[in-house]
Amino acid sequence: MANEAYASVDISDADVMEAMKAMQGYIDITPADFREVYQVAYGLARDRVMKGLKAGQIMRTPVHVIETGQGLVEAAALLAREGISGAPVVDRDGRVVGVVSEKDFLRKMGAEPGGSFMQVIALCLQNKGCVAAPMLKRTAGEIMTSPAVTATVDISMADISALLSEKGINRLPIVGGDGRPVGIVTRSDLIEAFCRIE
Amino acid sequence: MSYFTKMRGHTQSPPAVGPAEVLWSWVGSFLGISAVGLIHYKLLDHTSLIMIIGSFGASAVLIYGAIRSPLAQPRNLIGGHVLSAAIGVTAFQFLGGETWLTAAAAVSTAIAVMHVTKTLHPPGGATALIAVIGGDSVHGLGYLYVLVPSALGAAVMLTVALIVNNIPKNRRYPEFWM
Numbered sequence: 001m002a003n004e005a006y007a008s009v010d011i012s013d014a015d016v017m018e019a020m021k022a023m024q025g026y027i028d029i030t031p032a033d034f035r036e037v038y039q040v041a042y043g044l045a046r047d048r049v050m051k052g053l054k055a056g057q058i059m060r061t062p063v064h065v066i067e068t069g070q071g072l073v074e075a076a077a078l079l080a081r082e083g084i085s086g087a088p089v090v091d092r093d094g095r096v097v098g099v100v101s102e103k104d105f106l107r108k109m110g111a112e113p114g115g116s117f118m119q120v121i122a123l124c125l126q127n128k129g130c131v132a133a134p135m136l137k138r139t140a141g142e143i144m145t146s147p148a149v150t151a152t153v154d155i156s157m158a159d160i161s162a163l164l165s166e167k168g169i170n171r172l173p174i175v176g177g178d179g180r181p182v183g184i185v186t187r188s189d190l191i192e193a194f195c196r197i198e
Numbered sequence: 199m200s201y202f203t204k205m206r207g208h209t210q211s212p213p214a215v216g217p218a219e220v221l222w223s224w225v226g227s228f229l230g231i232s233a234v235g236l237i238h239y240k241l242l243d244h245t246s247l248i249m250i251i252g253s254f255g256a257s258a259v260l261i262y263g264a265i266r267s268p269l270a271q272p273r274n275l276i277g278g279h280v281l282s283a284a285i286g287v288t289a290f291q292f293l294g295g296e297t298w299l300t301a302a303a304a305v306s307t308a309i310a311v312m313h314v315t316k317t318l319h320p321p322g323g324a325t326a327l328i329a330v331i332g333g334d335s336v337h338g339l340g341y342l343y344v345l346v347p348s349a350l351g352a353a354v355m356l357t358v359a360l361i362v363n364n365i366p367k368n369r370r371y372p373e374f375w376m
Contacts, residue, residue: 013209013210017210017213020212020213021213024215024216024219024368024369025215025219025264025265025266025369026212026215026219026263026264026265026266026267027212027266027267028212028264028266028267028269029212030209030210030211030212031209031210031212032208032209032210033209
């Protein structure tokens with residue numbers, strides 16, 4: 001992690017001196033002491049927000065879902081129409097059993113794990129044909145990533161962040177006690193929630 | 199951080215205050231010390247020893263010069279002087295003889311008690327010390343030293359601080375009472 005990059009946005013001695021000057025009267029605390037108090041307090045505030053804000057408060061609803069038996073043409077059309085890059089896949093009872101995302105499509109089109117859209121384009125041009133053709137008859141259930149990583153509404157922002165980076169995924173379906181989706185939290189939802197705080 | 203590295207210091211001095219702050223510090227301390235001096239001199243000059251309390255000079259630095267400091271708040275000013283005076287008198291009456299020992303015990307105990315009671319006020323150390331080394335005239339006061347000059351002087355200084363420190367628009371005193 002680029003911790004040094006984060007240090008540059010941290011509060012500086014110069015910031016503290018400016019603030020102390022603006023406060024007029026003599027303040028009998030050194031800039032370093034002030035910085036320490038600020039940093040500890042800021043850390044506590046951040047933790048309070050990260051642990052206090054729950055999935056239920058930041059998740060997106062309603063959830064667009066794909067059924068296991070649904071054809072991939074239909075699934076791709078849904079993702080395109082809704083402007084999303086992935087969706088939970090549900091079984092006949094409506095329970096989340098997997099997730100289909102751009103990554104799964106790319107993999108089926110010949111991209112290596114972690115590969116990109118550009119890799120598929122390159123393949124496409126080399127083979128002089130559309131590498132998506134073999135997917136025509138497949139269903140969502142066949143290409144989805146499963147089991148699905150899900151969580152309940154009471155998971156905190158901190159735990160969602162940790163889960164997303166640990167599992168290398170971009171979205172977390174939020175499910176009720178019956179396993180049915182009630183919302184979804186994506187990386188961009190996390191960023192949005194965080195920006196609103198600050 | 200190694201033992202010797204720590205001695206180099208690690209931060210800078212807080213910024214200097216503006217001319218207005220200097221002026222109000224001067225006005226406040228001039229009026230505060232004048233008031234204490236005049237009241238003690240006019241009302242109590244028959245004892246002629248009431249001007250001795252040098253620790254008010256130190257209190258003036260805090261309550262007129264560093265008014266946002268926790269050390270300069272009313273609780274600390276009054277509590278610090280009164281408790282330290284009582285400890286100083288007690289130390290002299292119990293230990294008396296060996297002045298160096300009595301003085302050290304008075305000051306160190308005063309600091310400890312001020313810490314515990316959340317009334318830390320550096321001039322309190324001087325108030326405790328003066329009770330021991332102030333000579334026969336101070337010793338003669340006994341526990342009266344706690345009320346006059348200590349408590350009375352602190353109260354007068356506080357009154358002046360409340361009046362003067364709140365005159366400029368961007369100055370206020372105190373930060374808290376209790």
